[in-house]
Amino acid sequence: QRKPSVEYLNRIGATGGKIPLGLKRKGLRVVVTGGAGFVGSHLVDRLMERGDTVIVVDNFFTGRKENVMHHFGNPNFEMIRHDVVEPILLEVDQIYHLACPASPVHYKFNPVKTIKTNVVGTLNMLGLAKRVGARFLLTSTSEVYGDPLQHPQVETYWGNVNPIGVRSCYDEGKRTAETLTMDYHRGANVEVRIARIFNTYGPRMCIDDGRVVSNFVAQALRKEPLTVYGDGKQTRSFQFVSDLVEGLMRLMEGEHVGPFNLGNPGEFTMLELAKVVQETIDPNANIEFRPNTEDDPHKRKPDITKAKELLGWEPKVSLRQGLPLMVKDFRQRVFGDQKEGSS
Numbered sequence: 001q002r003k004p005s006v007e008y009l010n011r012i013g014a015t016g017g018k019i020p021l022g023l024k025r026k027g028l029r030v031v032v033t034g035g036a037g038f039v040g041s042h043l044v045d046r047l048m049e050r051g052d053t054v055i056v057v058d059n060f061f062t063g064r065k066e067n068v069m070h071h072f073g074n075p076n077f078e079m080i081r082h083d084v085v086e087p088i089l090l091e092v093d094q095i096y097h098l099a100c101p102a103s104p105v106h107y108k109f110n111p112v113k114t115i116k117t118n119v120v121g122t123l124n125m126l127g128l129a130k131r132v133g134a135r136f137l138l139t140s141t142s143e144v145y146g147d148p149l150q151h152p153q154v155e156t157y158w159g160n161v162n163p164i165g166v167r168s169c170y171d172e173g174k175r176t177a178e179t180l181t182m183d184y185h186r187g188a189n190v191e192v193r194i195a196r197i198f199n200t201y202g203p204r205m206c207i208d209d210g211r212v213v214s215n216f217v218a219q220a221l222r223k224e225p226l227t228v229y230g231d232g233k234q235t236r237s238f239q240f241v242s243d244l245v246e247g248l249m250r251l252m253e254g255e256h257v258g259p260f261n262l263g264n265p266g267e268f269t270m271l272e273l274a275k276v277v278q279e280t281i282d283p284n285a286n287i288e289f290r291p292n293t294e295d296d297p298h299k300r301k302p303d304i305t306k307a308k309e310l311l312g313w314e315p316k317v318s319l320r321q322g323l324p325l326m327v328k329d330f331r332q333r334v335f336g337d338q339k340e341g342s343s
């Protein structure tokens, strides 16, 4: 791997290549694509807090200005409405590449656009990283494992993905994005990092994005039945967003390319998740069964041994601790501020 440039090391105040988090340093110039989205906006908050200059590049397909509006007027913050499928010229030190719809409902809405975003969008950001010598981090996904035949999933597992299914625009798109990232690393010496993110929830998720946690929470608050797809025995492992952001920053600052699984190993069936939502919001919430979607993975749970060992990272917030934090935000957005505290 190419050594970081002297300019880069000076900028981050690093000595000897070790770059511990929280080190006193000069601000970096960081671009966050998809920074107006759910995960991106939480990452932007942490980078701003650290004193970096942050440029958000977002086309607002699923992102919202409200997520980053609190930084408007700060000279260290800039927001560019731009589609990553088009080239862009910027001068930056780090690129966190998140731009891509993440909810199945959103990424299936225009599958060809999802593929372009993953392939052409990632190519453009890697071209940018190559031109300016920036470090590049790809937010890939646990979906690269498809409907996994290995459980829990380890980074060395190559996955079980349907290349011609309705989810392929996303999972094959992300697999190609990983390939591009490694080819720019091997072929053009770009410094890269790959995170494979498992299901993440928290404040600022789109209320009606169709993902299971946002659906259940909004449904329980609105006194609607919780919609369980299929028999509800399929599993997912849910990570609170602050844990993910910590993992992404450790990965970017560390010395390892990855890929790294970033997720919470706590595994729940959808029926168990519905129960936790009932306990947290409304014990009387009803459950309604609906047909499941095509190619839905039966189980998913990260093996995070690698991230523990090499990044010194593991999630701290359990589902029962994290859910109330999300409910507070959803309650305000569903009912408006005046009803905060009521159900």
Ligand code: NAD
Residues within 6 Å of the ligand: 033, 034, 035, 036, 037, 038, 039, 040, 057, 058, 059, 060, 061, 062, 063, 064, 082, 083, 084, 085, 097, 098, 099, 100, 101, 102, 103, 117, 121, 139, 140, 141, 142, 196, 197, 198, 199, 200, 201, 206
């Ligand atoms: P999100 O939909 O809230 O955010 C995605 C952001 O990217 C939005 O602001 C959207 O407007 C923007 N965007 C989409 N297409 C774009 C384009 N062509 N050009 C510019 N901007 C574009 O989703 P999220 O949950 O915050 O996910 C962020 C990243 O993390 C995504 O890459 C996603 O694949 C990955 N990820 C998320 C999860 C999760 O559970 N949240 C799991 C695995 C991977």
Ligand code: UDP
Residues within 6 Å of the ligand: 086, 087, 088, 089, 090, 123, 124, 125, 126, 127, 128, 129, 130, 131
């Ligand atoms: N690119 C970009 N910004 C830059 C540099 C490159 O958007 O600052 C785009 C460029 O338009 C191209 C892609 O990134 O579509 C890949 O660039 P690279 O230089 O690797 O390849 P080439 O332009 O030679 O095809």
Ligand code: UDP
Residues within 6 Å of the ligand: 103, 104, 199, 210, 211, 212, 213, 215, 216, 227, 228, 229, 230, 232, 234, 236, 270, 292, 293, 296, 297
């Ligand atoms: N699901 C559900 N009810 C909903 C939405 C989703 O039971 O209202 C299920 C879905 O079938 C899948 C799981 O929850 O098995 C996770 O779906 P989500 O869309 O949140 O994320 P995925 O992991 O599939 O990308």
